[in-house]
Amino acid sequence: MYNLISWFDIIGTIVFAISxxxxxxxxxxxxxxxxxLATVTAIGGGTLRDLVLGATPVFWIEHSYYxxxxxxxxxxxxxxxxxxxxxxxxxxxxxxxxxATFTIIGFDKAFAITQQYEIAIMMAVMTAVVxxxxxxxxxxxVPLVLRKEVYASASFFGACLYAxxxxxxxxxxxxxxxxxxxxxxxxxxxxxxxxxxxxFSSDEKN
Amino acid sequence: MYNLISWFDIIGTIVFAISxxxxxxxxxxxxxxxxxLATVTAIGGGTLRDLVLGATPVFWIEHSYYxxxxxxxxxxxxxxxxxxxxxxxxxxxxxxxxxATFTIIGFDKAFAITQQYEIAIMMAVMTAVVxxxxxxxxxxxVPLVLRKEVYASASFFGACLYAxxxxxxxxxxxxxxxxxxxxxxxxxxxxxxxxxxxxFSSDEKN
Amino acid sequence: MYNLISWFDIIGTIVFAISxxxxxxxxxxxxxxxxxLATVTAIGGGTLRDLVLGATPVFWIEHSYYxxxxxxxxxxxxxxxxxxxxxxxxxxxxxxxxxATFTIIGFDKAFAITQQYEIAIMMAVMTAVVxxxxxxxxxxxVPLVLRKEVYASASFFGACLYAxxxxxxxxxxxxxxxxxxxxxxxxxxxxxxxxxxxxFSSDEKN
Numbered sequence: 086m087y088n089l090i091s092w093f094d095i096i097g098t099i100v101f102a103i104s105x106x107x108x109x110x111x112x113x114x115x116x117x118x119x120x121x122l123a124t125v126t127a128i129g130g131g132t133l134r135d136l137v138l139g140a141t142p143v144f145w146i147e148h149s150y151y152x153x154x155x156x157x158x159x160x161x162x163x164x165x166x167x168x169x170x171x172x173x174x175x176x177x178x179x180x181x182x183x184x185a186t187f188t189i190i191g192f193d194k195a196f197a198i199t200q201q202y203e204i205a206i207m208m209a210v211m212t213a214v215v216x217x218x219x220x221x222x223x224x225x226x227v228p229l230v231l232r233k234e235v236y237a238s239a240s241f242f243g244a245c246l247y248a249x250x251x252x253x254x255x256x257x258x259x260x261x262x263x264x265x266x267x268x269x270x271x272x273x274x275x276x277x278x279x280x281x282x283x284x285f286s287s288d289e290k291n
Numbered sequence: 292m293y294n295l296i297s298w299f300d301i302i303g304t305i306v307f308a309i310s311x312x313x314x315x316x317x318x319x320x321x322x323x324x325x326x327x328l329a330t331v332t333a334i335g336g337g338t339l340r341d342l343v344l345g346a347t348p349v350f351w352i353e354h355s356y357y358x359x360x361x362x363x364x365x366x367x368x369x370x371x372x373x374x375x376x377x378x379x380x381x382x383x384x385x386x387x388x389x390x391a392t393f394t395i396i397g398f399d400k401a402f403a404i405t406q407q408y409e410i411a412i413m414m415a416v417m418t419a420v421v422x423x424x425x426x427x428x429x430x431x432x433v434p435l436v437l438r439k440e441v442y443a444s445a446s447f448f449g450a451c452l453y454a455x456x457x458x459x460x461x462x463x464x465x466x467x468x469x470x471x472x473x474x475x476x477x478x479x480x481x482x483x484x485x486x487x488x489x490x491f492s493s494d495e496k497n
Numbered sequence: 498m499y500n501l502i503s504w505f506d507i508i509g510t511i512v513f514a515i516s517x518x519x520x521x522x523x524x525x526x527x528x529x530x531x532x533x534l535a536t537v538t539a540i541g542g543g544t545l546r547d548l549v550l551g552a553t554p555v556f557w558i559e560h561s562y563y564x565x566x567x568x569x570x571x572x573x574x575x576x577x578x579x580x581x582x583x584x585x586x587x588x589x590x591x592x593x594x595x596x597a598t599f600t601i602i603g604f605d606k607a608f609a610i611t612q613q614y615e616i617a618i619m620m621a622v623m624t625a626v627v628x629x630x631x632x633x634x635x636x637x638x639v640p641l642v643l644r645k646e647v648y649a650s651a652s653f654f655g656a657c658l659y660a661x662x663x664x665x666x667x668x669x670x671x672x673x674x675x676x677x678x679x680x681x682x683x684x685x686x687x688x689x690x691x692x693x694x695x696x697f698s699s700d701e702k703n
Binding site for chain 3: 106109110112113114115116117118119121122132136141142143146149152153163222223224225
């Protein structure tokens with residue numbers, strides 16, 4: 086299972102990098118901007134997680150192949166973004182897989198350090214969604230993840246389920262597999278059915 | 292006094308979380324966005340303070356009741372934001388109390404680690420205002436605190452006064468009480484009189 | 498050489514602070530906003546570098562003269578921004594010198610800690626450009642550095658060259674001098690010729 090998660094981690098890194106590069110393209114950024122947005126989208130969540138946990142130097146300092154994968158993905162996006170492999174549907178599926186994988190990886194790292202379920206759940210969601218939030222802030226937009234769709238909540242639900250299964254002493258690899266599958270299914274169902282969380286509209290002004 | 296500050300800290304956390312949740316409501320965010328904005332507003336300043344001081348894991352990792360308080364405040368805001376207790380005036384008073392409290396807590400933590408007055412003053416203001424700045428950035432607005440009103444400057448003045456009193460070996464609890472009172476009075480006076488700091492308008496273009 | 502770099506570091510800090518203060522002026526911020534934007538522009542890059550490297554407390558905690566220099570520069574900008582010394586051309590030259598200096602300083606600090614060329618190059622560019630990016634985010638703009646001009650790429654090219662020369666065991670001071678000169682020349686040439694990196698415009702929507 087963990088060997089598999091390493092592969093999913095690389096897929097997730099690639100697809101998050103691509104989503105950053107495409108966002109940069111929508112804002113007419115130059116190649117440097119493309120690489121920066123690819124980088125923050127792919128490693129932003131894990132970086133913030135490591136910083137608040139005090140797990141420094143952060144993960145990509147010691148495993149610098151992340152940066153190479155991201156740079157390659159960003160450059161490939163510039164040249165290939167009209168090709169078949171960048172089909173919207175494929176990207177959304179791969180993104181959902183990245184979401185599920187980063188959730189589990191974030192949970193495991195935080196739980197190993199803090200031994201607290203609630204912190205690990207928060208760090209799981211943070212690992213999965215903060216990169217996309219920074220991407221949107223740099224593109225001067227209100228982060229999409231704050232506004233609609235079952236995205237962060239799929240990660241949150243999967244992390245809670247994972248915590249519950251670990252608490253019941255289920256086999257770690259099995260629990261990780263089930264939790265990832267649940268995140269994936271929730272995310273893909275939401276995409277297919279167009280489900281969003283309810284919106285909160287306050288009319289306060291201050 | 293310090294027992295009292297713990298209570299004020301909880302009040303400040305609640306009211307900062309509410310201000311984040313209301314900002315999310317003005318931008319039509321979903322419940323996840325509401326919780327994220329509540330969280331960054333309430334703990335963003337203290338988190339950045341702990342990161343730059345190297346005091347990791349950051350404070351809310353070890354005291355995870357902060358997260359529970361924030362989540363409860365955010366959800367309560369969604370359901371109760373039209374009720375009496377969310378009266379504008381009450382929120383502004385509670386916010387001023389939070390500003391005063393976070394100033395003193397930030398100063399104390401930074402001074403204990405660095406023993407430098409100027410760093411402690413900077414960290415005091417950072418603890419008090421950075422959460423609100425991140426809230427506004429995520430809501431895609433120029434942070435209000437950078438643009439008007441005596442807000443950060445009330446915190447700054449209180450922190451300087453506190454530093455001066457500690458330097459003169461005044462009793463710590465007494466000094467904290469006086470400094471907090473000064474921040475509160477400055478902030479409430481500014482609200483009542485509609486005072487703002489002078490604006491700097493440059494006509495440079497580059 | 499290193500004595501010289503210390504002087505250049507101070508010049509870079511001053512001119513980055515001024516650029517932050519001027520950006521605040523364009524957005525009609527108050528004096529507090531001016532100081533905040535000056536501060537994040539001048540020390541934002543080095544702070545993020547130190548955080549991800551785990552080199553905390555960050556550099557300006559131990560050398561608090563940075564904060565004094567920045568505050569003085571910000572206030573001077575408010576009062577003197579119409580005077581001769583704020584001539585556009587002088588600021589651009591000083592900014593290029595800051596870019597070159599921060600690149601070398603960032604590289605050296607990261608390489609001393611990680612002994613990895615690719616990480617040191619990334620940290621060099623990060624030290625030089627992240628401050629300006631945070632400045633633009635706080636001013637609610639898409640960061641200029643992501644969109645045009647040979648700016649980050651001059652820093653990147655200089656850092657790669659520096660890494661190459663160190664790898665070939667060239668004298669450290671000499672290598673630093675050459676690399677800085679190259680960054681400076683690239684940046685000034687780009688300004689004079691109006692050269693930009695190619696733009697990536699994707700027509701994807703998602």
